Amino acid sequence: MADFDDIGISAAVNLLSALAFLIAFAIFRLQPINDRVYFPKWYLKGLRVSPTRPKRSVTKFVNLDFRMYLRFLKWIPEALRMPEPELIEHAGLDSVAYIRIYLLGLKIFIPIMALAFAVLLPVNWTGKMLDTSHGLTFGTIDKLSISNVPPGSNRFWAHVLVAYACTFWTCYMLYKEYQIVTTLRLEFIASADRRPDQFTVLVRNVPPDADESVSEHVEHFFCVNHADHYLLHQVVYNANKLASLVDKKKSLGNWLVYYQNKYERKPSRKPTIKTGLWGLWGNRVDAIDYYTKEIDKLSEQEAAEREKVISDPEAILPAAFVSFKSRWGAAVCAQTQQSSNPTLWLTEWAPEPSDVYWNNLAIPYVELNIRRLLMAVALFFLIFFFMVPITFVQSVANIDGIEKVFPFLKELVEKDSVKSFIQGYLPGIILKIFLILIPMVIMLMSKIEGFTSFSSLERRSAAKYHLFILVNVFLGSIIAGTAFQNLDKFLKQSATDIPRTIGVSIPMKATFFITYVMVDGWAGVAAEVLRIVPLVLFHIKNSVLVKTEQDRDEAMDPGFLDFPTYEPRIQLYFLLGLVYCVVTPILLPFIIVFFAFAYLVFRHQIINVYDRKYESAAAFWPGVHRRIIIGLVISHLLLVGLLSTKDVKTCTPFLVALPVLTIWFHFVCKGRFESAFTRFPLEEAMKKDTLERATDPTLNIRTYLRDAYLHPVFKGGEVYVRPPMDEEEGLPLVSTKRSQRSSKVTSRATSEASV
């Protein structure tokens, strides 16, 4: 069995790669040429510009100030220095709440580790079960785990008590954190500037009307039922075709720029291309002429399509963004049922304009139901049939398996160092490779399900991906490793035996998961900070596409906090920590190191790198909370399963109360906090309305809201640019000019209440 030696090698490999990443990062980030890769956020905010041209041209690319290299770890205190309120203002509450998840991990597991090390390690170590048994050799880790306690021993009471202590501590911290995040959210919303979504409600499933257009129908309905509050509405166009034309034009424009640059550098030879498939065959023509013509053609098509969308009543979807005169009016409309048929006139808070996922606005109610059923079935198959390859690959990728399949490798793998490497490193990497594609598939499934905002898509994807990780990474690794030899027997086992089987396997899998934490956690996070892919892409774009500063701004890819991929992975660490804190506490330090390191790195990233796609004010927190609770309940069930094989029947009833209390705790928290994340209290709305009336009595809210919810293709053919957070910065808004231009187009479409 794996032991400290294997772990040692694995830890060394991972630490070395993590360290290599970090050193590379420390060096790269100091080079001016990489400035836009490692500090894109400051460029986006306009607080940093390309370094002024120095005397010697080499320092434009390479930093030759060696004193700076001496302080290459300076980014760490820098990342920690910015206080939280400033960070919220700088990066938004979503990002801050996200890094608080890591902090929550530290808050939960550091005290738990102290307790477990103080109580359980001595209890396990002196258990002496494994010294005497069956002639097998056991590693040090096993001797520190619950496996070393003989069946029927009273020592198990220590584990039960620690399980209680851990559960209470975890719940306490969860409650505190939920409270803090709720407060932050409410403060954030209360202090937020005027935003269109505060006044606007998304109305879907507008029923067809024989006599009226959608726009008239919406207007009449809200004039009648919200007479005192309705202001105006914006119909939704089916502009998907138009958007794809715009995208295509943009891509052709990139190629045009590429060939123009090429020509400028080598004016001797005009660049040519073949017009056939992928440029592989067809007539050879002048590239610049070709793309210019193509773009002109597309521009015409685009203009025609634009005209068609606006004039064709068929292109208007049965949905609308309805704006109200006050936040109170919008809050009322978003929270109430409008029609006696609850599938018509569905109202919900409008997402931020940049958060709207336009493609899904038109799905009718019945179709939504069918889509959800199909996606639930698809998710089931994705989760349960994905196990087959993982199980297969992992079972092959052990020493015995490799020797059996590739006998010629036998001598190589029998070497001690190679053996340790394979045992320690390979299973984690295999898992990792399989996991890279899944988030995209899951996001696609969420889109098919029909959610109307990016933030809700991401929340749903995170929930799906969490299930996936739970079954395939956590359960899959535990069951497949031990049960592969007797798969046949396993299929015939009844479903309730599975918790017991898993529980029994838990202690044996500690080594594997320690390795996993190091590969996925430590090295993965270190790779995150290095940003290899954006680094390479930026330099490619920079060399072939960029001519002006604005081009360089566009070539810059700040990236986003990939919540639906990252968050479920953090949940796996929570789950591992909660499961192993009683069984094999030696795993906890590895997890704590992960949380601390990841906290550091992501704090740095949200300060310097990531852009925001949208701001949902930590709307994902209820999901985070729920998933930690799920982890807690799983840890209880597995502990019950494990102890049921240890001949300690007296302990089990005490443990059964734990999941019940935990689930109850979940409902208490849900009742206490969740509505702060889904509803907007009238008291707050009224406060902000009153305040605004007092401070800005001349505000013309109608002008402010008129074009807020226009499809982005009508805003000058580009994706809507989020205005910067604080308006005091006084930057000229990129979108202002555009929206003026487009307001002519849309003045026909925007109806106004005659009240």
Place this chain on the structure above:
Amino acid sequence: MADFDDIGISAAVNLLSALAFLIAFAIFRLQPINDRVYFPKWYLKGLRVSPTRPKRSVTKFVNLDFRMYLRFLKWIPEALRMPEPELIEHAGLDSVAYIRIYLLGLKIFIPIMALAFAVLLPVNWTGKMLDTSHGLTFGTIDKLSISNVPPGSNRFWAHVLVAYACTFWTCYMLYKEYQIVTTLRLEFIASADRRPDQFTVLVRNVPPDADESVSEHVEHFFCVNHADHYLLHQVVYNANKLASLVDKKKSLGNWLVYYQNKYERKPSRKPTIKTGLWGLWGNRVDAIDYYTKEIDKLSEQEAAEREKVISDPEAILPAAFVSFKSRWGAAVCAQTQQSSNPTLWLTEWAPEPSDVYWNNLAIPYVELNIRRLLMAVALFFLIFFFMVPITFVQSVANIDGIEKVFPFLKELVEKDSVKSFIQGYLPGIILKIFLILIPMVIMLMSKIEGFTSFSSLERRSAAKYHLFILVNVFLGSIIAGTAFQNLDKFLKQSATDIPRTIGVSIPMKATFFITYVMVDGWAGVAAEVLRIVPLVLFHIKNSVLVKTEQDRDEAMDPGFLDFPTYEPRIQLYFLLGLVYCVVTPILLPFIIVFFAFAYLVFRHQIINVYDRKYESAAAFWPGVHRRIIIGLVISHLLLVGLLSTKDVKTCTPFLVALPVLTIWFHFVCKGRFESAFTRFPLEEAMKKDTLERATDPTLNIRTYLRDAYLHPVFKGGEVYVRPPMDEEEGLPLVSTKRSQRSSKVTSRATSEASV
């Protein structure tokens, strides 16, 4: 094994008793003396008065018109004659929706029976499995059941197809019925007269305020946050002590009347009582004097308490009934969140004044959570530890058990008729006895859980009782009967084997359940129509308490439709029908007879007998729907379990899709219809408001609402009397005078908005 002979005897016994009940009913109901027992509803509505005194005094008590006896079945067409809209007006939508459950049973099971008889009976009968096996004797019922099909036979495809057909038919009927009930509800609400609860919202968990009283705090909060709509509010007094004084006084009053009547009949002897415990010892005093004095004393106490409650700020609970100027304003307030702390200022629709459960209005949020946890645990113990006595008694009460415990009875029980009787009749009676006490316990538990209206208490109790019946009657009967001999083995079985075990036992239990349907269903319903207990009680009261017509009105006990007890029992019949329609279709006719008979009887009862405690406009229907869906899913799981023992692996995957589709169907229905039962659409509210402004422009809504939500003890010391449905009847409302009287008392407490 039991057979048609046993069933025959059982059916005969039950039919005879049912018939006896019916004949008794047919005779009793014609006697003028019983008129108030069998037609109390008409008395309550003032449409029937005590028969005018005829010439011969005997006809005052006995009906001597023998022609009427010839038409003793006339009540059946009479019960069916009243059309549904009139019935809704006469008895309310709750009652009508309730009898629609029976109708739904008929609609579901008659076509299913036709299909199952046409397809499955021939398939089973020609299966010939049981003819050849093991030398055991099998009854005709078993030969008509799925047990007669040999394992591995392709005939099971017929069962799978019928299961699909039944499921789709059931879902289709459920959908139609949900649609009908929703429409009825919306029409009922739309056509309803002005009622206080349409304008009123119950606000709970008003936060304490150092500077203001509860009343001021409520007023200020709603004046600010619902400035345009707030009208007035009514604080809630903690009047539980006062209410108990009032009750005590009323009971003493009854005794006083009793002794006064006794004295009038025998003026020779003044009645005396002993003042000690239960009248068993103590000084012997004059009864009339004693009770008069006691009542005087209590009246003083009551007056003092009344003054104290009204003047003491401590007696005001942190809850209030807040009324709005329009239904729209109330609908908005009821559906939105008021404060950023979702545990404060909780708003919900106010129940009807007669529906308020006053005792629970003051429970704070945290305590509610703890109460619910405790009651969930208590329910678990009630359900799972109640099985012990049932299992024990039933296992004793079979032929072998009786012979073992009472050897001297051996000769008696070996007689064929006695044996059949015991086998057919006894288990059902035993079950029945055990089940009588449970609903009261469950209602108590619901009250502890803290619901604020009788209707929600009853809905919650029904849900709990349904679980109880599911586990103890349905599962308990199936498992205990077959598994008692090998209980030891059973305890060690894993939880997933249980569906299979149950599935296997299902066909063997058909006889038992046929008996159960006859005892509980047929005879039970017949006993319902006879109203033995109210009959006896009325005559006792009539002879000792009644002097005036008004006394007689009070002695009359119309009873209520006991929804939380009856509805879960109907669900058992749905479950039995759905489970057995594939396994033993011969059970279906018994269930159909039950549904038809019960429909008839309850339609008669709601027309002639039952009073309404409250009117919730069929708010219970989502629960009814959900529980039928639960039954459907259980039937699928058991069929899968049963077929898994029949060596037909190819069928099983087809069956697994059924529960998934059914659950999906449930969510579709939930999304489509449920909100009509929980929310009040703004469109409807606005319509009614507009209509009312047009038809009744001079209405003073403030006067109308002022005393609507006063605690009943302030309304003249009696429980609030529900005003009759249609105000056109022009009856003087009993409560009018009282509320005038009490308005003086409460004018201090009712605050009015200064807006």
